[in-house]
Amino acid sequence: MSWLCTRCLEEGAPRRPPRGTLLVELLLWLFLCWTVVIPLGYSLWRFLSRDRECRTCGARTLVPSDSRAAERLLGLDEEADDWDQDIEPAPIAG
Numbered sequence: 001m002s003w004l005c006t007r008c009l010e011e012g013a014p015r016r017p018p019r020g021t022l023l024v025e026l027l028l029w030l031f032l033c034w035t036v037v038i039p040l041g042y043s044l045w046r047f048l049s050r051d052r053e054c055r056t057c058g059a060r061t062l063v064p065s066d067s068r069a070a071e072r073l074l075g076l077d078e079e080a081d082d083w084d085q086d087i088e089p090a091p092i093a094g
């Protein structure tokens, strides 16, 4: 599935970096390994709750390429174009 970045309008497959930091994960495993639950929970959270991130600008504001929002951003939404044409320019005073 292709995604569109709402910041730079780059389209493509997003990056899926793990959340949190490796350092915290290592420290948790080092000092709290006797509990197992806490470091394991952190590791699972890191890798299961990955965000989509733009490969070009790093923004996390991505929308599916085939969505209405993406079409509107790219100016492909025909209804949105019609709506724009209905607006009459305001008269300039003076």
Ligand SMILES: [Zn+2]
Pocket: 005, 006, 007, 008, 009, 010, 054, 055, 056, 057, 058, 059
């Ligand atoms: Zn971007």
